[in-house]
Amino acid sequence: MTRDYVIIGAGPAGLQLAAFLEGDGADYIVLERGGGPGTFFERLPRHRRLISVNKVHTGYDDPELRLRMDWNSLLSDDPELLFSRYSRSYFPAADDMVRYLSDFANRTGARVCYGVDVTRVSRDEAGVFTVAGGDGQTWRARRLVVATGVSLPHVPDIPGIELAERYDTFDTDPESFTGQRVLILGRGNSAFETADSLMENAAVIHLVGSGSLRLAWQTHYVGHLRAVNNNFLDSYQLKSQNALLDGRVRSVRREEDGGFRVPVAFERVDEIVRELRYDRVIVATGFRFDASLFDATCTPELMIDDRFPATTPVGESVNVPGLYFAGTIMQGPTFKRATTGFIHGFRYSVRAQYRTLRQRYHGEAWPVTEVGADPGQAADAVIGRINRTSALWQQFGVLGDVLLMAPDGTLRYAEEVPTGHVHDAVRDGDFGPVRSYGVITLEYGADHDRVNPFDVSAGRKSQQDVMGLDGRYLHPVIRWYDNGGPAGEHHVTENLENEWDSEEVHRAPLHAFLAPRLVPSAVVTS
Structure with a gap:
């Protein structure tokens, strides 16, 4: 069968x-x-x-x-x-x-x-x-x-790494770490979750990893360090015997007394290597x-x-x-x-x-809904969706709705299409005859992960920013394509409570963007 x-x-x-x-x-x-x-x-x-x-x-x-x-x-x-x-x-x-x-x-x-x-x-x-x-x-x-x-487990290629304990199998009882010096390889949530559980018992805890620490509240990637796991950072910066090491472990060597010697090449000081001693080494590298x-x-x-x-x-x-x-x-x-x-x-x-x-x-077509042929109806359809959708909200930039204009000017609306798949799908006729189309996504602004959202000086925006042309927070973006090529881009002004329903601030500018592009004979290039 x-x-x-x-x-x-x-x-x-x-x-x-x-x-x-x-x-x-x-x-x-x-x-x-x-x-x-x-x-x-x-x-x-x-x-x-x-x-x-x-x-x-x-x-x-x-x-x-x-x-x-x-x-x-x-x-x-x-x-x-x-x-x-x-x-x-x-x-x-x-x-x-x-x-x-x-x-x-x-x-x-x-x-x-x-x-x-x-x-x-x-x-x-x-x-x-x-x-x-x-x-x-x-x-x-x-x-x-x-x-x-x-x-x-994703185990790094380090000499002696097999001597270390692994996150997926180590004894999680904090009592077994009482009074010990502990090194945790990794700086993701599993590493910090482990460190947080040991802080009341271990004498010293070090976390080690290469590159700058990435924080989820700044990058908007929820796999980066979450605030619920970052108590360890507080103990590090307030000098409570814990530390975050920015460097690379060269090897793991067992000592005669059962402990470990671990040479670490520190990135902040031109790869200067310092040997550190630990009682336990845990690999939490994903x-x-x-x-x-x-x-x-x-x-x-x-x-x-x-x-x-x-x-x-x-x-x-x-x-x-x-x-x-x-x-x-x-x-x-x-x-x-x-x-x-x-x-x-x-x-x-x-x-x-x-x-x-x-x-x-x-042979089942991607589900679409008929919108009509009026730019006002199109703007209403977009505004209605961006104010309600959970898919575009959660899969920002990955999934998008598609406003499809047929050669006769009629409009249809397809929801939650992978953005990387849209152009191929249109080219291959998956949505039927299409003259031009707009891809609607929710996205963070360019370089959003480099801006500290709690820095008030970084939050002072120009008038251009306020109008949504360079919004840093999550906001709707509409990109228009004609004959397979880009033909315009519009950013809907961001909103504190993510309610893009103002006639003056949100709907009218969107309508002005869509109207010239929804004329079947028009070719708009900017």
């Missing part, structure tokens, strides 16, 4: 795609190594607190707006499948996520085979994939979707994708130091047709620039992937 789809992994991404396919009555199966869904969250994060926001009280009745502040729920029409029904904590417990995913799988009817340890994936000359399990059972599929997450399942017939190309598969904007492998990736392993092309690595980002990217699959292989 050859299925249309086999999905490997019943984590959030695999279940999200399965729920969409189940709703269509599609021919698919999900294979999961664990005994239930979401087994990743049974052991990670190690200190059992998620850093994904669960804001129960938003003041909004609109479920779409509430999803802007809900980083844990998967997309579903079932009101019982909202994560806020499982926890009221702003940063919930990981065990709550396990319960949630179990219920999501059950209530959506996702067809999952548990206890399947996939050992090998191959692809024949006809393009059919064969997935082999450890017990000798096999599954065949025309399309394969891998949603296994980043399942392997995770990577495991590509060992694939044989030579379908080995996917990798990127970012081989941490992620190289994919197209819709999650297809760049070198293996029909092989797709869903979830956090879709983040390679937008690594550290978007939310694709997290549930509140990839749930929308998976929906876009699902729509692409239905279009490519089952």
Whole structure:
């Protein structure tokens, strides 16, 4: 039997795609190594607190707006499948996520085979994939979707690194670190989460990593250091025996007394090397994708130091047709620039992937709505969407709505298309005949990550800034294309509460931008 789809992994991404396919009555199966869904969250994060926001009280009745502040729920029409029904904590417990995913799988009817340890994936000359399990059972599929997450530790190539403890397996009991000197390799949230848990017991804690520390509140990338984990910085700057080392570990050497000698090349002082002594060394340098399942017939190309598969904007492998990736392993092309690595980002990217699959292989057009032919109606459609959408809000710059003008001047509106896919889709006729089109996104301003938002001098804007031409905060952007080339760009003025509904400040300038471009015979180049 050859299925249309086999999905490997019943984590959030695999279940999200399965729920969409189940709703269509599609021919698919999900294979999961664990005994239930979401087994990743049974052991990670190690200190059992998620850093994904669960804001129960938003003041909004609109479920779409509430999803802007809900980083844990998967997309579903079932009101019982909202994560806020499982926890009221702003940063919930990981065990709550396990319960949630179990219920999501059950209530959506996702067809999952548990206890399947996939050992090998191959692809024949006809393009059919064969997935082999450890017990000798096999599954065949025309399309394969891998949603296994980043399942392997990303361990740096340092002599002696094997002597260190690993974040995913070390003893998290703070008592075992009492009075000790501890070095943690890594400066992401897992490293700081670990340091925070040890501060009451360890004598000295050092975190080490190369380059400048990146803070999420400044970069707007939620994988950078979050405020919930940054107590360690306070203890460092107030001289409480803890320190952040900007440098590179040269090696890890064990001493006769059981401790470690670690030479560190400090970047602030021209790579001067100093040897430091520690009782414990922990590696918390992140995770990577495991590509060992694939044989030579379908080995996917990798990127970012081989941490992620190289994919197209819709999650297809760049070198293996029909092989797709869903979830956090879709983040390679937008690594550290978007939310694709997290549930509140990839749930929308998976929906876009699902729509692409239905279009490519089952003849279902990307859903569009008719707008009419009047620029005022077009402006209303854009304003209505940017004031409500959670997808463009969460996947800023990655997903965009598309305002499509047919040769006869009629307008249609497509939602949540991967921005890197829009031009190819228009060229290939995926939206039918198109004369020109506008891509609507929510974005932060240029160099937003270099501006300290708490520096009032940096916040003094020129009149041009105030009018939205160089807004630093999240705001709508409309880029127009004619004959495949750029034909204008408009930034809607940013707003403190993200309500772009002023006739004078928001709608009228947008209407003025759109009106000359919505004339079928017009060619606007600026």
